[in-house]
Amino acid sequence: METGPDVGRFFLYLRGMKHLVAPSLLAADFTRLAEEVQMVNNSQADWLHLDVMDGRFVPNITFGMFIVEAVRKLSTKPLDVHLMIVEPEKYVEAFREAGADVITVHYEACPHLHRTIHQIRETGAKAGVAVNPHTPVSVLEDVIEDVGLICLMSVNPGFGGQKFIYNTIPKLRRLRDMLTVHNAHALIEVDGGVGLQNAEVLLQSGADVLVAGSSVFKAADPTGAILRLKEIGAELRKFA
Ligand code: DX5
Numbered sequence: 539m540e541t542g543p544d545v546g547r548f549f550l551y552l553r554g555m556k557h558l559v560a561p562s563l564l565a566a567d568f569t570r571l572a573e574e575v576q577m578v579n580n581s582q583a584d585w586l587h588l589d590v591m592d593g594r595f596v597p598n599i600t601f602g603m604f605i606v607e608a609v610r611k612l613s614t615k616p617l618d619v620h621l622m623i624v625e626p627e628k629y630v631e632a633f634r635e636a637g638a639d640v641i642t643v644h645y646e647a648c649p650h651l652h653r654t655i656h657q658i659r660e661t662g663a664k665a666g667v668a669v670n671p672h673t674p675v676s677v678l679e680d681v682i683e684d685v686g687l688i689c690l691m692s693v694n695p696g697f698g699g700q701k702f703i704y705n706t707i708p709k710l711r712r713l714r715d716m717l718t719v720h721n722a723h724a725l726i727e728v729d730g731g732v733g734l735q736n737a738e739v740l741l742q743s744g745a746d747v748l749v750a751g752s753s754v755f756k757a758a759d760p761t762g763a764i765l766r767l768k769e770i771g772a773e774l775r776k777f778a
């Protein structure tokens with residue numbers, strides 16, 4: 539059964555949890571990296587999302603553990619490291635040592651996903667699994683109780699500033715129902731094209747963590763943009 543917006547609002551109330559906001563550093567001005575991280579430190583953001591891309595799993599290259607380590611020194615927020623790389627199991631420990639608090643690997647990049655999830659957990663990090671827009675959430679059924687976070691990609695990974703793929707909404711509802719059926723407690727993260735225009739429906743549909751790149755860092759007032767993304771949930775809870 540899929541839940542509609544009203545039921546979603548009710549569930550948001552029942553779950554009683556505040557959603558998390560994770561600005562994605564990919565959209566930041568890297569010539570002012572320290573200032574951008576400082577802005578996030580001084581904001582209502584919960585996590586800082588870091589996109590690692592290898593030019594193989596995705597058609598773009600960003601940065602590796604060296605930058606994660608530098609950001610760790612600057613950031614007071616937990617680091618949510620999204621690995622868009624092939625063979626991520628080779629680098630799990632290195633990213634943990636660099637300072638990652640959450641390590642998310644892609645379902646599509648992990649032939650031995652169960653093993654990789656437990657490898658991440660053994661480092662002490664929260665283990666996340668991301669699925670591309672074309673991947674059904676049903677493939678996660680047998681690991682749903684092992685993971686701490688499931689990231690639904692709402693754009694094809696590789697670039698910031700892309701258009702939100704609307705099919706993510708029914709997918710999110712299916713995943714929320716799956717977690718309920720399994721009595722599993724993984725956080726649901728939505729990543730790509732997220733901003734004030736869709737944050738409300740995402741929260742009503744079951745999202746726990748909103749990743750926001752362009753809608754935060756390209757805003758005239760990034761701190762205000764983060765605050766507004768946080769406040770949307772508060773409004774919903776008040777009227778639920
Ligand atoms: C896309 C990345 C996202 C991206 C989001 O591959 O995983 O985290 O930075 O950026 P926006 O919010 O601009 O879509």
Ligand code: ZN
Binds near residue numbers: 588589729749
């Ligand atoms: Zn990401």
